[in-house]
Amino acid sequence: MDVPTNTPSILAMADLATPMSIRVAATLSLVEHAGSAGATAEQLASDTETSAPVLRRLLDHLVTIGVFDLDAESGRYRPTSLGNQMSRDSPAGFKLLLDINCAGGRAELAFVELLGTITTGAPAYVHRYGREFWADLDTSPELRRSFDAQMNWRFQVQAPQIAERFDWTRFSEILDVGGGDGTVLAAILRTHPDLRGRVLDLSPTATAANDNFVAAGLDDRASAVSGSFFDPLPVGADVYLLSDILHDWDDDHARKILAGCRQAAAPNGTVVVIEPVLGQGASTAIDLFMLMCFGGEERTVDEVARLAADCGLVLRYSGPVADRRTALEFGVAPTQ
Ligand SMILES: C[S@@+](CC[C@H](N)C(=O)[O-])C[C@H]1O[C@@H](n2cnc3c(N)ncnc32)[C@H](O)[C@@H]1O
Numbered sequence: 001m002d003v004p005t006n007t008p009s010i011l012a013m014a015d016l017a018t019p020m021s022i023r024v025a026a027t028l029s030l031v032e033h034a035g036s037a038g039a040t041a042e043q044l045a046s047d048t049e050t051s052a053p054v055l056r057r058l059l060d061h062l063v064t065i066g067v068f069d070l071d072a073e074s075g076r077y078r079p080t081s082l083g084n085q086m087s088r089d090s091p092a093g094f095k096l097l098l099d100i101n102c103a104g105g106r107a108e109l110a111f112v113e114l115l116g117t118i119t120t121g122a123p124a125y126v127h128r129y130g131r132e133f134w135a136d137l138d139t140s141p142e143l144r145r146s147f148d149a150q151m152n153w154r155f156q157v158q159a160p161q162i163a164e165r166f167d168w169t170r171f172s173e174i175l176d177v178g179g180g181d182g183t184v185l186a187a188i189l190r191t192h193p194d195l196r197g198r199v200l201d202l203s204p205t206a207t208a209a210n211d212n213f214v215a216a217g218l219d220d221r222a223s224a225v226s227g228s229f230f231d232p233l234p235v236g237a238d239v240y241l242l243s244d245i246l247h248d249w250d251d252d253h254a255r256k257i258l259a260g261c262r263q264a265a266a267p268n269g270t271v272v273v274i275e276p277v278l279g280q281g282a283s284t285a286i287d288l289f290m291l292m293c294f295g296g297e298e299r300t301v302d303e304v305a306r307l308a309a310d311c312g313l314v315l316r317y318s319g320p321v322a323d324r325r326t327a328l329e330f331g332v333a334p335t336q
Pocket of ligand 1: 134155181200202205227228229245248
């Protein structure tokens with residue numbers, strides 16, 4: 001039975017041929033190999049160590065969907081402006097999310113196991129790759145680097161906003177818990193020359209953060225320590241920052257992280273949570289991704305505040321801090 005032409009087709013929405021063609025093209029760097037002059041299927045097959053007759057079929061579908069043009073006379077496939085978005089040189093920065101050998105692209109492929117997540121609640125990522133996301137990154141420095149690069153890319157606009165739109169001047173030392181390669185802390189310290197800070201993250205990323213602080217000339221005020229936020233945190237900071245951390249975890253783990261921050265921050269410190277919250281920037285697609293990949297979730301301000309209250313933290317303030325990000329500031333509840 002034909003679907004009326006003005007009705008979106010559910011089958012077209014669910015078609016995997018197109019998204020997988022784009023992801024494979026990005027993984028094989030077809031746009032980079034073709035360049036603006038374009039290349040024949042034979043040249044591209046030689047560059048990518050694939051077989052020309054098979055690759056041609058992929059290229060022909062990429063032409064159908066507007067990612068490449070085919071010059072019939074020369075047989076050259078040339079990337080269109082749409083196709084150029086998947087180049088590693090594109091300012092769009094999508095390559096990291098499409099290339100299935102990068103952390104983002106690899107994680108996205110676990111969506112094919114979504115039925116298992118919906119029926120059992122267990123992360124599809126673990127089912128597909130045999131280990132949790134963070135443990136999987138540990139198996140490959142390249143994968144880890146691609147994740148850190150993705151985190152850095154996604155916060156190009158937001159990190160400076162976080163530095164400017166939240167009043168950090170009240171503090172003297174920040175501990176950025178799970179602070180990645182130091183992107184957020186570096187932005188804050190650049191904007192506030194009187195502040196000092198440390199990143200705490202898993203060891204390869206802590207090393208990358210230290211290198212970045214040196215490269216940015218911030219190493220007199222910034223350093224990184226390797227460790228887990230499930231172990232006792234370093235004391236002595238007056239603010240403990242959790243940027244895009246809690247939504248990676250289920251409630252039990254999120255409570256453990258918050259309790260660790262409370263313990264280190266007591267009696268007078270502050271805990272700041274920055275992340276997308278439901279109703280203020282968190283999308284249903286990202287929420288599903290968090291569930292599928294980590295067993296995590298996007299939460300409302302009230303849900304984060306309730307988790308924090310369970311850990312002896314009292315919400316003092318919440319408000320927008322960056323595009324699609326909300327800041328929630330907590331004080332330590334007095335002990336009875
Ligand atoms: C989504 S990233 C956020 C990074 C950074 N806070 C930002 O906003 O750019 C989550 C970070 O948590 C770190 N992480 C995961 N498990 C951890 C653990 N057990 N202890 C410390 N850091 C951890 C990861 O290495 C990663 O850098």
